[in-house]
Amino acid sequence: MKLVRTWLTMRKPIVTVKQGKLEGAELKSALGLSYLAFRGIPFAAPPVGNLRFKDPQPPLSWTGIKDISKEQKYLAPQKDEFAPFGIIGDEDCLYLNVYANSLNQSKPVMFWIHGGAFIVGNSSFYESRPDYLLAKDVVVVSANHRLGAFGFLNLGHRVAPGNFGLKDLIAALEWVKENIANFGGDPNNVTIFGASAGGALVHSLLASPCARGLFHKAILHSGTLYCPWATRGMKNRTAYGFKLVSLLGKDTTDPVEAVEFLRTVPAKNIVEAQESILSLEDTKAFTLVYGVDHDKVAENPVLPQSIEQLLENDANVPVIISYTEHEYIMFLKDKSEKTIAEINRTLYTHVNNLRSSMKLEDGEVEKLFEMVKDQYFGGKPVIEKTLSNFSKLISLIYFGIPALTMLKDRVKRTTAPNYFCVFSYVGNEKTQTDRLVKRQISGASHIDDIAYLLYLPKCKIENPDPPAIGTKDRITLERMTRMWTNFAKTGDPTSVKDEYVNVTWKPATSKELCQLKIDDELQLLPLPQDILFAK
Helix, strand or coil: CCCHHHHHHCCCCCCEEEEEEEEHHHHHHHHEEEEEEEEEECCCCCCCCCCCCCCCCCCCCCCEEEECCCCCCCCCECCCCCCCCCCECCCCEEEEEEEEECCCCCCCEEEEEEECCCCCCCCCCCCCEEHHHHHCEEEEEECCCHHHHHHEEEEEECCEEEEEEHHHHHHHHHHHHHHHHCCCCCEEEEEEEEEEEHHHHHHHHHHHHHHHCCCCCEEEEECCCCCHHCCCCHHHHHHHHHHHHCCCCCCCCCCHHHHHCCCCCCHHHHHHHHCCCHHHHHCCCCCCCCCCCCCCCCCCCCCCCCCHHHHHCCCCCEEEEEEEEHHHHHHHCCCCCHHHHHHHHHHHHHHHHCCCCCCCHHEEEEHHHHHHHHHHHHCCCCCCHHHHHHHHHHHHHHHHHHHHHHHHHHHHCCCCEEEEECCCCCCCCHHHHHHHHHCCCCCCCHHHHHHHHHHHHCCCCCCCCCCCCCCCCHHHHHHHHHHHHHHHHHHCCCCCCCCCCCCCCCCCCCCCEEEECCCCCCCEEECCCCHHHCC
């Protein structure tokens, strides 16, 4: 081990960016390949003090060589999802990482956006590594953005119009456009990809006029702006903002006064107070306090019209839209009588959340509810035996149908290819779900697919090695990374065929809706018009 450490410090690549020189590190990937890592590059000024609740400002320049060869743990203020559930992170969080096999050529760039319900998560090296993707010769960038109130406080006024976190990502993409060529990346071939809230942020970038030209392809995993959880809280965002202020000890309806007060409150207190904004009923209905929204009141709006209007003219670039078959597994903590009783009590609320994406009237919701009960549960209450059906239903309501809504809309309007897939592979790799809950049913859970694209160190503690060659897990990893990097290179995920990628994944069209099913095998299947009631 000593020899390896000595070798790692012997070769420290140096790259010049607009702000100054950077010294990175040469690392070994989990696959045994060498690559260059630049971890913790500032792409904006620290959003602290008077810059809290302000648009991201340009990063400061430096003299000499900035040493970023060591692992950096930059993350926005948030509550840890794991015991002891403390407040972690720092407002000085606007950093990105660049990973490349070499500094020459002009390789496709893949820009990763983490998820976490807009309140948790980060893109640091200790959370997600690019080892698997780099084996296919792309440049990988991962960027942080502000979370919670710091990233999305919306008081309906120019002093707090929301979308600061989205503006952070646009600033990071602008940094990439300006500097990535020095890392061997092609600024004219950037693919943005993200999961869960990260997928919704990818969709927001597709919708934002300010992000045009900063990326050229997009991949959305388990998250779009059509998802009920992404938009359900929009009408209450201003009220949520003032409730936060009130919880922290200031009763006011004046946005300027509210923001001035919030700038005096420690970040820790703001994070703690965020937990008390939503009612228990809202939480059970998958409502989120924070998220993107139109910001026409802002001095520099990035979503200047309603979300509906913006989505009618989103970027005409190739996209992959994806979800997993049993997203809900991550949110099912147990099979107790209490939990099942709660599931039955809230079933109508979940079906009612289809109202927007399926454009339903009151009577139609009632009729749909009865049809759903018959189709999924034989007209009876949910019981332990039918929990798998409930999981599939909830996964469709909150992820699958919104993904299909996005697809159907885009194939009517765009000329760029639109690919659709469902990930149903169940493997042995630990994923974020396994860190959060003990699985109660079998299936591909929320963002399980990411474990086959990115190396997730916290999921690999017990077994740091990648899946062994020849195993189903390794075959799935190879398929996913090949198709995703093919897409980043050419806009066609199956442009190169081999023993792993043995199907032609056709883009969906208005005349032929099709999906790739990623399971033990790859299958291209016709997409039913109504996936809610498909057998």
